[in-house]
Amino acid sequence: xxxxxxxxxxxxVITSGQLLDQWQGHRGLTRRxxxxxxxxxxxxxxxxxxRTFAKLAMEFIGxxxxxxxxxxxxxxxxxxLEPPGTKADLLKLWDSTTEEIDRxxxxxxxxxxxxxxxxxxxxTMPIYGLLLYVIDNEIHHRGQGYVYLRALGxxxxxxxxxx
Amino acid sequence: xxxxxxxxxxxxVITSGQLLDQWQGHRGLTRRxxxxxxxxxxxxxxxxxxRTFAKLAMEFIGxxxxxxxxxxxxxxxxxxLEPPGTKADLLKLWDSTTEEIDRxxxxxxxxxxxxxxxxxxxxTMPIYGLLLYVIDNEIHHRGQGYVYLRALGxxxxxxxxxx
Numbered sequence: 308x309x310x311x312x313x314x315x316x317x318x319x320v321i322t323s324g325q326l327l328d329q330w331q332g333h334r335g336l337t338r339r340x341x342x343x344x345x346x347x348x349x350x351x352x353x354x355x356x357x358r359t360f361a362k363l364a365m366e367f368i369g370x371x372x373x374x375x376x377x378x379x380x381x382x383x384x385x386x387x388l389e390p391p392g393t394k395a396d397l398l399k400l401w402d403s404t405t406e407e408i409d410r411x412x413x414x415x416x417x418x419x420x421x422x423x424x425x426x427x428x429x430x431t432m433p434i435y436g437l438l439l440y441v442i443d444n445e446i447h448h449r450g451q452g453y454v455y456l457r458a459l460g461x462x463x464x465x466x467x468x469x470x
Numbered sequence: 471x472x473x474x475x476x477x478x479x480x481x482x483v484i485t486s487g488q489l490l491d492q493w494q495g496h497r498g499l500t501r502r503x504x505x506x507x508x509x510x511x512x513x514x515x516x517x518x519x520x521r522t523f524a525k526l527a528m529e530f531i532g533x534x535x536x537x538x539x540x541x542x543x544x545x546x547x548x549x550x551l552e553p554p555g556t557k558a559d560l561l562k563l564w565d566s567t568t569e570e571i572d573r574x575x576x577x578x579x580x581x582x583x584x585x586x587x588x589x590x591x592x593x594t595m596p597i598y599g600l601l602l603y604v605i606d607n608e609i610h611h612r613g614q615g616y617v618y619l620r621a622l623g624x625x626x627x628x629x630x631x632x633x
Contacts, residue, residue, distance in 0.1 A: 315576040316487025320583040320598050324479025329602060354517070355620030413478040420483040435483050439492060440630075443609050447629055450613030457518030466610055467603075 323420065326435075327412045330442050331405065332469035337367065337445055338401050339464040340452045346394050348459055360455055363448040364397060365390045368404050370441050374426065375411040378419055378434045383427045486583070489598075490575045493605050494568065495632035500530065500608055501564055502627040503615045509557050511622055523618055526611040527560060528553045531567050533604050537589065538574040541582055541597045546590045 321329075341349065341364050350361045358366075369388045377383040391397045415434075425431045432440070456463045484492075504512065504527050513524045521529075532551045540546040554560045578597075588594045595603070616626045 315580070316485060316490070318486040318580040318583070319482030319484070320486050320489055321482070321484040321602075322479060323481040323483050325598065326483055327479070329599075333606075354617050355623075357617065357620055417478070417481040420481070435488065436492075439484075443496075443606075444629070446606050446609040447613040447616075450610040451617050453610075454517050454520065454614050454617040457520055460518075466607070 323412070323415070323417070326438065327408075330438070331408065333442060333445055333449075334367075334401075334405060334408075336464060336466070336469050337364070337449050338398065338405075340449055340456070341394065341397060341401065343456055343461055343463055344394070344452075345459075345461075348455070349394055349397075350392075352455055352459060354455060354458060357451065360452045361390065361397060363452065364401070366448070367445045368400055370444070371404050372407050372411065374437060374441050375408065375415070377424070377426050378415050378438070379411060381424060383425075385427050486575070486578070486580070489601065490571075493601070494571065496605060496608060496612075497530075497564075497568060497571075499627060499629070499632050500527070500612050501561065501568075503612055503619070504557065504560060504564065506619055506624055506626060507557070507615075508622075508624075511618070512557055512560075513555075515618055515622060517618060517621060520614065523615045524553065524557075524560060526615065527564070529611070530608045531563055533607070534567050535570050535574065537600060537604050538571065538578070540587070540589050541578050541601070542574060544587060546588075548590050 341360065344352075344360055348360075350359055353359050365388060373384050373386075391400055420435045420438075421433055423431060423433050424437075426437050430437065430440070453463045453466075504523065507515075507523055511523075513522055516522050528551060536547050536549075554563055583598045583601075584596055586594060586596050587600075589600050593600065593603075616629075619626045
């Protein structure tokens, strides 16, 4: 058991398994947001010159596994992903990413979470901060997808529903 | 020092002080997003029947301190907040909330983070999950503010910039 009674700010509050659940819960919601878009709007609709939700979803997919690989190995692979042309193929890629995250996450060496590294040659921060960044970036852009759906007249899936 | 070498999922990865910094970093960005809106658009503009960004900001303010009070005491006060009529007053309320968060956070009893409670009579989850919910809800709706700003022709502050 970790000691929780040290100096207030150094109390540990979230475990590795809880952070994984948090991420996958958000990813499950993002999957439902992708699925809520009509095929054509997913790949073509946007507001104010922003990216389509398909492009945003590809960004989430493109960050997930490479970030875990970097967290695990200290090497930061960066291979551009070819975006699929249909919603079905995008969801298939989403689901294989989900499995890969579940497979890789438990292999992150425990001490790595608090180590600082330079991810992809440009982002210098502790690994836990980098993982939060990846999660937060998805929440941020998914919120934009909610506006796209509302503007198109569709009810988005509830934000709090992340089984 | 907590032991980080127990079973993989139970490794503790984020401290209390790091979670506070994460929240206040996001809140600093949200403050800049509020400030990026012209006064009139802050209180009147929205897309697709959604709330104005002033109303969303009031939701963030309304959740912050009451959630901390509940985390600390197990009592969940819920008093409706009167929304201010000007951007200057909204930012003033934002800043006093920032100070109150910094004051209250270190008084959360360490064991509370992993305790389950029912917040405001309706949300049953561990306290750490509730705190993440409050942060995530702000990221989610702030992302919607980015779309409002883009649609209005304004460049939002960069998402990654959270000093």
